[in-house]
Amino acid sequence: LTSRLPDVGTTIFTVMSALATEKGAVNLGQGFPDFHCDPALVDAVADAMRSGLNQYPPMTGIPGLREVVADKVEAIYGHRYDPATEITVTAGATQGILTSVLCCVHPGDEVIVIEPAYDSYVPAIQLAGGVPVFVQMEVTAAGYAVPWQKVAAAVSPRTRLIMINSPHNPTGSVLRIADINALADIVRGTGILVLSDEVYEHMVYDGARHESVCRHPELAARSFVVSSFGKTYHVTGWKIGYVAAPAALMSEFRKVHQFNVFTVNTPVQYGLAAFMKNPAPYLELPAFYQRKRDLFREGLAATRFKLLPSDGTYFQCVEYSDVSSLPEADFAKWLTTEIGVAAIPVSAFYHEPRESGIVRFCFAKQDETLKLALERLSKL
Numbered sequence: 032l033t034s035r036l037p038d039v040g041t042t043i044f045t046v047m048s049a050l051a052t053e054k055g056a057v058n059l060g061q062g063f064p065d066f067h068c069d070p071a072l073v074d075a076v077a078d079a080m081r082s083g084l085n086q087y088p089p090m091t092g093i094p095g096l097r098e099v100v101a102d103k104v105e106a107i108y109g110h111r112y113d114p115a116t117e118i119t120v121t122a123g124a125t126q127g128i129l130t131s132v133l134c135c136v137h138p139g140d141e142v143i144v145i146e147p148a149y150d151s152y153v154p155a156i157q158l159a160g161g162v163p164v165f166v167q168m169e170v171t172a173a174g175y176a177v178p179w180q181k182v183a184a185a186v187s188p189r190t191r192l193i194m195i196n197s198p199h200n201p202t203g204s205v206l207r208i209a210d211i212n213a214l215a216d217i218v219r220g221t222g223i224l225v226l227s228d229e230v231y232e233h234m235v236y237d238g239a240r241h242e243s244v245c246r247h248p249e250l251a252a253r254s255f256v257v258s259s260f261g262k263t264y265h266v267t268g269w270k271i272g273y274v275a276a277p278a279a280l281m282s283e284f285r286k287v288h289q290f291n292v293f294t295v296n297t298p299v300q301y302g303l304a305a306f307m308k309n310p311a312p313y314l315e316l317p318a319f320y321q322r323k324r325d326l327f328r329e330g331l332a333a334t335r336f337k338l339l340p341s342d343g344t345y346f347q348c349v350e351y352s353d354v355s356s357l358p359e360a361d362f363a364k365w366l367t368t369e370i371g372v373a374a375i376p377v378s379a380f381y382h383e384p385r386e387s388g389i390v391r392f393c394f395a396k397q398d399e400t401l402k403l404a405l406e407r408l409s410k411l
């Protein structure tokens with residue numbers, strides 16, 4: 032069989048989690064919380080199951096969940112998506128990304144990918160027959176930044192889509208209003224669409240706000256906005272999220288979605304719809320994670336790692352040149368095996384080998400877990 036994805040192996044997240052388990056290491060690699068979600072959310076899902084809500088829901092997701100999402104997005108970002116025609120519930124952000132790409136990218140179309148990039152973007156483009164065009168973020172004194180003039184220079188008559196991600200995995204950087212305006216300037220007057228991966232939308236720190244592309248009317252009119260309930264409600268294993276887009280785009284999205292998964296499991300949708308009526312969990316999330324970020328950064332400041340900024344997400348990147356000269360993947364494995372703390376090499380987020388001497392830690396962990404990891408890292 033000729034592979035459709037010849038360059039793809041097992042994802043770095045799976046590789047590092049398996050190694051962490053095998054070695055009994057503290058797993059700060061793959062991004063997921065090691066604490067429970069709100070028991071009220073579990074009850075809401077169990078209630079739905081017990082009351083018999085266990086058959087196929089509508090293809091696009093239950094109306095109650097799409098409505099609660101539309102209300103929440105409007106309340107926060109001031110843009111109203113029509114829940115009937117502009118929001119679809121997906122099997123996590125991963126399926127939302129794949130389906131968005133498949134529904135608009137034709138063979139030979141170019142898609143601009145900003146690196147480091149989440150590992151599902153390029154395979155999605157390749158499955159659509161598209162051609163990824165890469166622009167690398169630059170590391171400045173303020174951390175990773177998108178060089179928009181290079182994005183503009185990467186645009187060609189074949190450009191169909193630009194993929195962005197803010198708050199950004201793995202760098203923890205956050206796009207500000209000037210970035211969003213720069214993106215709008217680039218696409219204005221073109222037919223280029225935008226895929227905005229906003230799964231960490233509720234993890235922006237230090238009082239800043241999340242600049243969803245849907246706040247910007249011109250961008251909202253040409254964007255697929257992807258989000259994930261897994262991140263916001265500490266349930267990454269439920270694999271549920273949504274995509275919001277203008278009706279014309281969403282109608283094409285749904286054509287692919289109905290033959291991709293058709294729909295997403297019923298009781299979780301009812302549970303989330305009931306639970307999400309209370310805004311407290313996502314309003315409290317920035318303070319919740321900012322405290323963990325600060326605890327983790329304070330501990331790291333006493334080690335030989337150099338901290339990069341973490342303005343959003345639940346990731347903290349560190350530069351390790353004072354600790355080791357190993358390449359990132361080898362260093363991450365050594366750290367897991369010998370020191371007992373798993374991390375993710377940032378090089379895994381580039382299409383070509385690129386060594387920056389930086390690894391990513393996830394701080395979505397109980398304080399005790401973070402403290403144990405810090406104790407081990409401080410020995411270096």
Ligand code: PMP
Nearest residue numbers: 123124125149200230259261272
């Ligand atoms: N995009 C980014 C940037 C992510 O970090 C993740 C998950 N870690 C996803 C998409 C996928 O989210 P989900 O688990 O909901 O598919």
Ligand code: GLN
Nearest residue numbers: 042044045060061062200
């Ligand atoms: N997105 C998570 C991370 O960056 C992992 C998701 C996965 O395992 N595919 O760690």
